[in-house]
Amino acid sequence: MASEPTASQAPRDSTNHGLRVIVAWLVLSAIATPLVAIFVGPLIPPGNASVQGQGQVFDNQVMTSMITPVLCLLAVFFGYGLVKFHARRSEAVLDGPPIRGDSQIQLLWVVITSTMVLFLAGFGTYELLKDGAGGGQGPNPIASPSGHNPFQVQVIGQQWEFTYRYPSLGGLESDQLYLPAGTDIELHVTSLDVIHSFWAVQLGVKADANPGVDNVAYVETKSPTTFDVRCAELCGLWHPYMFNTGHVVTQSQFNAWAAQQKKLYAAIAPYMNKPSQDGGAPFAHSYLPSPGGGSPQVRAG
Amino acid sequence: MTEIAVTPPAPLWRRLIGFNLLTGIVLGVGGWYVGWFGAHAVVGPSLDYFGDIDYNELSIYLAYLGGVVGFLVGLGFLNYPLARLRGYPPSLREKETQGLGRYFSLCTDHKVVGIQYLWGIGLFFFIGGLNAMLIRTEQLTPHNQVFPVGTYLTLVGMHGTMMMGMMTSGILGPFANYLIPIMIGARRMAFPRIEALTFWILMSAGAILTTTIFFGGFPTGWTGYAPLSNQANAGMDCYVLFFALVGISMTLLGLNMIATILTMRAPGLTWTRLPIFVWGVLSTAVLMVLAAPVLIAALSMEAFDRTMQTHFFVQAAGGSAYLYENLFWIFGHPEVYILALPGFAIVLELLPVFSRKPLWGYRLAVAGLLGVSLLSWFVWQHHLFVSGINGDLRPFYMLSTELISIPTGFTFLCGMMTIWRGNIRFTVPMLFCLAWFFNFLLGGLSGVFLSDTPSDITTHGSFFSMAHFHYTIMGGLVFTFFAAIYYWVPKMTGWELNERLGKIHFWTMFIFFNSTFAPLFAIGFLGQPRRTPVYPSNLQFLNDWVSVSAFLLGISMLVFLFNLVWSLAFKKQPAEMNPWASRSIEFQLPSPVPVHNFDRIPVFSSDPYGYGEGPPPVLVPAGAPAGSD
Numbered sequence: 006m007a008s009e010p011t012a013s014q015a016p017r018d019s020t021n022h023g024l025r026v027i028v029a030w031l032v033l034s035a036i037a038t039p040l041v042a043i044f045v046g047p048l049i050p051p052g053n054a055s056v057q058g059q060g061q062v063f064d065n066q067v068m069t070s071m072i073t074p075v076l077c078l079l080a081v082f083f084g085y086g087l088v089k090f091h092a093r094r095s096e097a098v099l100d101g102p103p104i105r106g107d108s109q110i111q112l113l114w115v116v117i118t119s120t121m122v123l124f125l126a127g128f129g130t131y132e133l134l135k136d137g138a139g140g141g142q143g144p145n146p147i148a149s150p151s152g153h154n155p156f157q158v159q160v161i162g163q164q165w166e167f168t169y170r171y172p173s174l175g176g177l178e179s180d181q182l183y184l185p186a187g188t189d190i191e192l193h194v195t196s197l198d199v200i201h202s203f204w205a206v207q208l209g210v211k212a213d214a215n216p217g218v219d220n221v222a223y224v225e226t227k228s229p230t231t232f233d234v235r236c237a238e239l240c241g242l243w244h245p246y247m248f249n250t251g252h253v254v255t256q257s258q259f260n261a262w263a264a265q266q267k268k269l270y271a272a273i274a275p276y277m278n279k280p281s282q283d284g285g286a287p288f289a290h291s292y293l294p295s296p297g298g299g300s301p302q303v304r305a306g
Numbered sequence: 307m308t309e310i311a312v313t314p315p316a317p318l319w320r321r322l323i324g325f326n327l328l329t330g331i332v333l334g335v336g337g338w339y340v341g342w343f344g345a346h347a348v349v350g351p352s353l354d355y356f357g358d359i360d361y362n363e364l365s366i367y368l369a370y371l372g373g374v375v376g377f378l379v380g381l382g383f384l385n386y387p388l389a390r391l392r393g394y395p396p397s398l399r400e401k402e403t404q405g406l407g408r409y410f411s412l413c414t415d416h417k418v419v420g421i422q423y424l425w426g427i428g429l430f431f432f433i434g435g436l437n438a439m440l441i442r443t444e445q446l447t448p449h450n451q452v453f454p455v456g457t458y459l460t461l462v463g464m465h466g467t468m469m470m471g472m473m474t475s476g477i478l479g480p481f482a483n484y485l486i487p488i489m490i491g492a493r494r495m496a497f498p499r500i501e502a503l504t505f506w507i508l509m510s511a512g513a514i515l516t517t518t519i520f521f522g523g524f525p526t527g528w529t530g531y532a533p534l535s536n537q538a539n540a541g542m543d544c545y546v547l548f549f550a551l552v553g554i555s556m557t558l559l560g561l562n563m564i565a566t567i568l569t570m571r572a573p574g575l576t577w578t579r580l581p582i583f584v585w586g587v588l589s590t591a592v593l594m595v596l597a598a599p600v601l602i603a604a605l606s607m608e609a610f611d612r613t614m615q616t617h618f619f620v621q622a623a624g625g626s627a628y629l630y631e632n633l634f635w636i637f638g639h640p641e642v643y644i645l646a647l648p649g650f651a652i653v654l655e656l657l658p659v660f661s662r663k664p665l666w667g668y669r670l671a672v673a674g675l676l677g678v679s680l681l682s683w684f685v686w687q688h689h690l691f692v693s694g695i696n697g698d699l700r701p702f703y704m705l706s707t708e709l710i711s712i713p714t715g716f717t718f719l720c721g722m723m724t725i726w727r728g729n730i731r732f733t734v735p736m737l738f739c740l741a742w743f744f745n746f747l748l749g750g751l752s753g754v755f756l757s758d759t760p761s762d763i764t765t766h767g768s769f770f771s772m773a774h775f776h777y778t779i780m781g782g783l784v785f786t787f788f789a790a791i792y793y794w795v796p797k798m799t800g801w802e803l804n805e806r807l808g809k810i811h812f813w814t815m816f817i818f819f820n821s822t823f824a825p826l827f828a829i830g831f832l833g834q835p836r837r838t839p840v841y842p843s844n845l846q847f848l849n850d851w852v853s854v855s856a857f858l859l860g861i862s863m864l865v866f867l868f869n870l871v872w873s874l875a876f877k878k879q880p881a882e883m884n885p886w887a888s889r890s891i892e893f894q895l896p897s898p899v900p901v902h903n904f905d906r907i908p909v910f911s912s913d914p915y916g917y918g919e920g921p922p923p924v925l926v927p928a929g930a931p932a933g934s935d
Contacts, residue, residue, distance in 0.1 A: 022727065050764060050831045050833070057763075058764075060760060061760050064760045064761045065755065079722075083740070083744075086722075086730075087730065087740070090725065090729065091730045091732060092729045098729075098731070098887045099729050100917045101663040101729045101918055102727055104664070104723075105664045105668070106667040107666075107667075110723070114715065118711065122709055122711055125754065125757075125758065126705040126709075129757075129758040129761075130704065130705075132758075139760075139763050140691060140759060140760070140762075140763040141693065141694040141697075143695060144694070147698050199534040200531055204767070204833075207833075209764055210763070211764065211767070213692055213693040213694060215621075215693065218694060219694075220693070235833065238531075239459070239525070239529075239531070239837045240534060241537070243455065245450060246840060
């Protein structure tokens with residue numbers, strides 16, 4: 006490590022560059038991090054249309070705040086280093102000091118990065134288990150919102166549309182998604198053919214629709230709003246057109262909508278929600294959520 | 307340069323019907339038709355009610371397998387095994403070739419294979435890039451206007467598959483094949499014929515994927531998820547064959563690299579004296595050997611599903627779509643590190659040269675490469691965070707994914723501390739390496755959002771994740787690929803590349819790369835899913851910005867192409883032996899490197915990073931022309 010400088014080596018520089026960079030970094034981070042946390046973080050989607058969406062915004066806020074000092078460190082380091090240590094054009098090629106490592110810096114780096122990573126993983130796990138964060142959890146969900154008394158909606162993907170089925174409304178099926186406001190919703194996402202993915206953008210909900218699998222996701226709606234629904238998994242030719250608009254409405258509006266839909270589909274209602282051997286329609290959707298969220302049962306269509 | 311006693315060249319007609327690319331193509335086409343008609347003979351009678359269809363799935367598979375076998379036989383891959391069977395002694399006769407023709411035939415010189423790889427992969431990289439231009443053309447408007455939807459999905463699939471498939475060997479193919487034997491003081495790879503085989507298999511794979519357009523394309527994107535792939539039309543078979551052949555090529559390439567590095571190092575080249583590039587190649591090769599067979603298995607099952615109705619992936623018949631997702635990503639996540647790790651290694655290899663300092667923290671850098679290689683096996687279900695496949699394991703995959711940033715951080719620390727207090731020269735390769743820090747930092751930090759399950763629920767499958775992996779793969783791999791080209795191609799070809807054009811290429815590429823992909827983060831957060839030509843009209847301004855930037859990025863690539871062709875084919879400025887004043891061994895050899903690399907096998911007494919530690923040790927005895935021993 007400490008070999009004699011050779012003739013072609015640049016003269017030793019005694020400035021404490023490291024201290025300068027660290028001070029500049031600390032100052033910049035101290036200014037930038039609160040600004041980012043307060044002004045940038047809350048702007049990140051999906052927004053506050055649901056409790057889960059709000060949780061994701063908070064997550065994004067925390068992570069944006071954590072990566073800001075990292076960005077600042079590299080900005081200061083390269084801003085300073087590349088200006089300060091670049092070779093003068095006229096010089097012959099001179100060697101720098103032969104520094105081959107520093108175990109203290111290495112140890113410090115490992116400790117700092119490990120701490121950040123473990124904090125992030127712990128924080129993410131807590132946020133995930135708190136209320137499921139709006140993600141598809143499979144047939145046996147491990148994370149559900151507190152005070153759990155859900156309103157069930159089944160989301161049935163097929164090429165190339167979503168059908169929404171309401172077990173509590175006598176198995177009403179509709180191509181419109183209406184959800185009551187301020188309600189704990191339990192979505193059961195499944196597919197009749199290939200893999201789709203149900204994405205309610207502004208609600209912060211995403212769950213893959215797999216054939217033969219009951220993928221449960223939770224979302225707590227807040228005040229009335231509209232949101233975009235898109236298929237987020239490539240599912241064939243008309244995948245780009247597999248979208249519609251969902252609505253969160255007040256309970257009375259929801260009841261009115263449900264009554265109107267029941268009237269609309271009255272003629273086929275006797276055939277819905279029944280297994281085919283009982284005389285139901287042969288195309289009745291094969292997949293019904295079991296109430297306890299237990300393992301799925303296939304009812305042959 | 308070389309003074310091997312060669313017999314006078316045979317007449318032209320004799321050379322044309324010898325074993326070369328021409329005979330390969332002729333036998334390849336012949337084999338294709340043999341397979342095609344053979345499968346019809348076998349399957350035809352049982353499919354009489356489909357009598358008006360002039361193909362069946364089996365005929366496509368057999369046609370292409372026949373074509374590949376015919377192509378390889380035509381190139382002469384059976385000559386040596388058959389000669390050995392007939393009692394001829396072992397030889398490396400294919401190495402002793404001269405002239406331009408050796409680049410178009412089976413050649414076992416690792417330097418020729420390296421240059422074949424460079425041009426071959428460059429060709430498919432260019433095709434993949436053109437697909438990207440067409441994709442961005444469609445994205446100019448929020449409605450589907452330019453291409454039919456099926457064509458658009460095929461373009462997306464071809465772009466992704468071409469890039470992910472061909473660029474897996476983007477650095478190991480050209481640069482590791484060329485440089486590893488030289489860097490470890492050997493004269494060849496451990497298995498020179500297998501080395502050539504990997505290249506020609508990869509080229510036939512690329513050709514097969516391109517022909518998907520004659521069979522209607524495929525709708526699945528590069529992931530090829532079942533059961534969509536089961537219902538897709540015949541273009542899907544080209545995808546399956548392409549990726550399976552790429553998997554075979556990768557496995558063999560990785561095996562060859564491991565065997566070479568383990569067994570053929572010159573005296574004195576201990577593990578702590580290896581150039582860091584060799585460590586990078588080793589950690590990548592291990593991933594290739596272990597990951598690619600899983601891909602081959604998954605695609606074989608897919609091929610059986612499509613030809614023989616085995617229903618591995620069909621839920622209604624007792625299979626599972628999750629099975630394919632699992633197998634694909636067990637391959638697929640190591641795959642992205644197969645793409646990224648050589649980039650890490652190139653950055654760490656080049657920074658000491660252009661900072662005039664030893665590589666800082668050699669052991670930590672090696673630990674970083676091996677750590678990423680190891681951890682990449684434990685993260686694959688983060689691609690399935692919202693699939694419902696196993697909700698309980700999501701915290702584990704969140705942790706393991708975030709843990710990867712620790713060894714990746716080692717690469718950052720070692721790179722940054724190597725620059726620190728150095729004497730930095732902003733040459734073209736150095737600029738590309740510095741850009742790697744910027745790009746990979748943004749790629750890595752956006753990865754933090756994707757690794758965090760709650761945050762991933764919004765960004766999963768959106769343009770955000772697409773921007774993320776373009777930052778890591780294009781920003782990480784393609785930038786270092788160009789760094790390697792500007793750094794080593796003068797050594798490989800013996801001709802200089804124009805530096806001014808190189809700088810124009812770098813700055814335009816860096817600016818327009820960021821201008822293309824940074825807005826995609828916002829577009830993804832605002833709700834645009836991947837692989838769709840239809841998007842909310844309020845996102846049109848951002849999408850147009852991205853498209854225009856992408857076209858300018860494409861023009862930047864044309865600057866590079868012009869530089870390459872002009873410098874290598876017309877200007878032909880001879881390159882110096884050591885233009886970068888590097889202490890690495892390949893720069894102590896003439897440009898281009900002679901056929902047998904070294905007159906005498908060198909003896910190593912240090913690593914190649916002793917900048918500022920006195921004059922470089924003389925590794926290679928100067929003197930007699932190569933091949934004289």
